[in-house]
Amino acid sequence: xxxxxxxxASLAVLVSLTAQSQHAFLDQSLIDKLSEAAPNxxxxxxxxxxxxxxxxxxxxxxxxxxxxxxxxxxxxxxxxKEVANSTQPAIISFIETSNLEYEDITLFWISNSxxxxxxxxxxxxxxxxxxISDMYLNRDAFGYVDKPIKEEGEAKSVGGIEPGLEAIxx
Numbered sequence: 001x002x003x004x005x006x007x008x009a010s011l012a013v014l015v016s017l018t019a020q021s022q023h024a025f026l027d028q029s030l031i032d033k034l035s036e037a038a039p040n041x042x043x044x045x046x047x048x049x050x051x052x053x054x055x056x057x058x059x060x061x062x063x064x065x066x067x068x069x070x071x072x073x074x075x076x077x078x079x080x081k082e083v084a085n086s087t088q089p090a091i092i093s094f095i096e097t098s099n100l101e102y103e104d105i106t107l108f109w110i111s112n113s114x115x116x117x118x119x120x121x122x123x124x125x126x127x128x129x130x131x132i133s134d135m136y137l138n139r140d141a142f143g144y145v146d147k148p149i150k151e152e153g154e155a156k157s158v159g160g161i162e163p164g165l166e167a168i169x170x
Contacts, residue, residue, distance in 0.1 A: 024127045030137040034120050042103060042117035044138035049112045050131050051087045053079040084109035087131060094129070098122055 024047075026034075033043055058079050062072055088107055091114055095102055100122040106115045115138050118126075126132055 024129070024132040025134045026127060027134070027136040029139075030123075030135055033137050034123060037120045040101060040119055042101060042119060043123060044104075044115070044117045045123055045126075046136045046138045047091065047114045047116075047126060047132050048134040048136075049084075049087050049091065049114070050133040051083055052112060053083045055079065080112070081109045084112045087112060088114060090131065091126070091129070094126070095122065098125065100125075 030043075030045060037043055053076075055076065058076065062075065067075065084107065092105065092107075095105070095116070095118070100119055102116050102118040102122055104115070104117050108114070117138075123135065127135055
């Protein structure tokens with residue numbers, strides 16, 4: 001009975017530690033990339049921070065105060081920037097003091113997220129932080145997004161039909 005009790009206690013501790021060892025949701029493509037990454041390879045990753053501006057409460061407050069439409073966008077922007085400015089520095093400090101390789105940090109206040117290239121060990125350390133909710137492979141950094149192709153020569157619209165109008169058959 002004692003041995004069985006110790007086994008159950010050990011299992012409970014192991015499950016608890018496993019559940020706590022990873023807080024952030026990791027996208028499957030990031031998990032796959034981490035598993036196949038070469039040593040010291042810098043992996044482009046996007047971190048979505050846990051804390052968000054309470055835009056519903058802000059909207060209710062603006063409605064209650066009858067805030068004119070022209071004044072609402074700056075208030076939303078201010079709220080989003082305040083949250084980003086209060087939460088992102090802790091992540092940046094953690095990254096900078098980790099003594100692990102990283103580069104190309106970009107901050108986004110609208111979504112309260114951070115993009116960077118980092119080695120797998122740093123990404124794994126970031127995944128266990130409570131202030132990061134999601135982590136994704138940053139596909140834009142891999143060039144998955146098709147870039148616009150500029151055609152040589154004159155624009156089709158000079159003296160002719162606009163390309164957009166032609167495309168919709170107008």
